[in-house]
Amino acid sequence: MSRLFWLSDVKWAAIGLCLPMVHTGPRRVDDRRVISGIVQRLRDGCR
Numbered sequence: 001m002s003r004l005f006w007l008s009d010v011k012w013a014a015i016g017l018c019l020p021m022v023h024t025g026p027r028r029v030d031d032r033r034v035i036s037g038i039v040q041r042l043r044d045g046c047r
Contacts, residue, residue: 005032006039 007015012032019031 005036006043007032007036 005012012035015035016031
């Protein structure tokens with residue numbers, strides 16, 4: 001499954017520690033998927 005994301009398991013382990021664990025508001029989606037989407041957008045750009 002990790003091959004579907006831009007970040008390797010090692011890189012995700014380092015970034016995952018910086019994400020907040022307690023949150024308020026709507027239910028969170030998969031953080032790794034969101035971060036991969038941001039990296040994809042930054043890499044490819046927008047029209």
